[in-house]
Amino acid sequence: MSGVLYGIGVGPGDPELMTLKAVRKIRECSVIAVPGRQPEDSTAFQIAVKICPEIREKELAGIHMPMTRDETKLRESHETGASVLREYLLKGEDVAFLTLGDPTVYSTYLYLHRMLRKQGFTAKIINGIPSFCAAAARMDTGLAEKNQPLHIIPAAYEVENSLKLSGTKVFMKAGKNLSKLKEKLVQRNLSGKMVENCGMTDEKLYGCTDEIPLEAGYYSLIIVKEQEETK
Template sequence: MKGILYGVGVGPGDKKLLTILAVETLKNADMIVVPDTGGEKTALNIVSEYIEGKKLMYCSMPMTRDAASLQESHRNSAELICAQLDKGLNLAFITLGDPTIYSTYIYVHRLVIEKGYQARIINGIPSFCAAAAKLGISLCDGKEALHIIPASYEGVDKLLALDGNKVLMKSGKSILNIKDKLKKHNLLSNAKMVECCYMENEKIYDDLENLNENSSYFSIIVVKGD
């Protein structure tokens, strides 16, 4: 019998925010798949105490926007995973936040399913929900709309013009440009940010007016109103 791939969301940065189901899945897995971007293994650090003694499989996931390179890494990862599933092993692919929100995992998930294997998603706490909690605010009340925006990509101006509240993800090195765009749309005074939410170097910004340097890739901006 072939094994099953589980995409496990490990939350925003604190092991205490792992769901019970995520912990159970990690403990029951035969092997842990670790996305390797060449930098710090944040997701691995979060789950470390729950996977002691388990075999690890590192899959190269370069931090690039080159479509060909990304597709190749996804295909290679899917092939490595399927080879283990053929042995009857159950694999847990760990990913920050939730696997359904801007996660590399979902591309591998689709490829594995296309090859005829089973793959299941274990939800995690999304970073923007954790950030809103840290800020002590709601993301949407009543009939308010909520827009999730990849801040470092094209089309941000058009999305900022939409009615409702906004969450801007993947700000990082584009933060000063995003700040200018928020000011252009008269939204700067409505914006708050959490950098590295629930991580050791967490920073909370109730005001972006005096922000004058690039922030971490793990930065979430919440904009209330329009």
């Protein structure tokens, strides 16, 4: 009988935000897979190991997932990653694939999940606390109230039209595009709050647009609330 693949969200950074179900399943699986060539260098691994130190003794599989928009390279990396996981599953090994935040939110795991399910394998998702919920809590702010819509937006893509949307806008992974996004916020008199590396040891909080730096790390998230616009 083939093993089962579990896509497990380990939360945004604070190990204490891992769910009980995630911890239990990580401990039960014989193989731990993470994005990256060196498993122990993975951010997701470093979060999980603080709660489950025994995973250092398990079989570790690094799945290379390049940061690129080249569809050919992405497809090749997904096929290679699925092939690595398939070998474990065919041996009857259950695999825990660790991913930051929640596996359903801008996660590369989903590509592997769909590919292996199409090939007849069993793959399941164990959700985690998404970064935007943790960031809102750290900034002591709500995300949606009454009839307000909530928009989750990848900051690496066009943001101009997104800023016109009503309700709360959350721009994820804003690091490389921070200066442009801040410029747009200033132009539209919008107030944004930013959390960099939420829940990690080097976490930084910025309470308004003026405080947001022009450069920051990859895991930077900006929350823009409609009612905080300056009229």
